[in-house]
Amino acid sequence: MIFSKTLIHWYSNNKRNLPWRETQEPYCIWLSEIILQQTQVKQGLPYYQAFVGKFPTVFDLAKADESDVLKLWQGLGYYSRARNLHASAKYVASELKGTFPDNYKDLLKLKGVGDYTASAIASICFNEVAAVVDGNVYRVLSRYFGVCTPINSTKGPKEFKALAQELIDKDNPAEFNQAIMEFGATQCKPKNPYCHICPLNNSCIAFNKNKIHELPVKIKSAKAKKKYFNFLVFVSEDGKTILEKREGKGIWQNLYQFPLIETKNELKIESFEKAVENHKLLNDMPFEYSLYNKELLVHKLSHQHLYTKFWIINTKQLPIEGVPVSKAQEFAVPILIGNFIEEFNF
DNA sequence: AAGGCGGGGGG
């Protein structure tokens, strides 16, 4: 009781001014929540503005091509969010005639909407008493109540969800949910939290036992694997290049890239011809090549470190259908490719 | 139950 009242009071005095806090429109709240999954406000904000600007309603989003949605999402990462966003927009627009589900249980049926997002939308838009548990909530609760259960263990999410559901202000679930998250984001931060001015420091177990830096507990994940990516940047005499759509599983699904050769180790320039001698795009075709970046370009993802080289392949004609280099910027590409296109400037 | 999925920023 004191806990929730204190948080809500703190929130009223300290909340940031953010566009999705000016509305209870399910479309806008849903959009903001998807964008903000595993993403900080600072990073997601411009994307939210762009999406609301280009797709003001769920119908606008539903009738767009997936490629346009991915293009607007470019650079934000976790691209399954964009694909699921688009699929759910089509579902809501056609099956539900534009009306979003108005409760936790039905919201869960939307692709890309899990426990957290369903709770957020249900509480913010419809005042349902559904507690959110995100990274901020884990941190605030584990510290204040001294909970040592690893947040990424099997029982972790259940335990914290139950605790949050117990604590939520039944009369004001929307304010409580947003208050505890904002508190975790700007006050009870991962590093250097402002404990000395914290309105809860009297009763915070971690603070009083000097365990702030130990909580929350998280099981360490495996180290990132190294991969060696070699992109073939074709440039033909008539000013075309080749971009391919990434299919199947793995990273960057449905985004475009230059034809890729993945190697076990760094591909040196002396070994390039040998490495591509049986490549379907280069077979029996005269070409000249050069290495664009002498040093490996390292692109770090959460679970992979990509050691990358861009190989420029000059040819008279392209082996397959290509795209004018001037159109390359219109494709949705990983930021690794996007940065290259911008810098290379064909 | 475990693994995969981006990119940016902070310390």
Added chain:
DNA sequence: CCCCCAGCCTT
């Protein structure tokens, strides 16, 4: 170098 971020889906 590490960790964290308004998590979710697949296997």
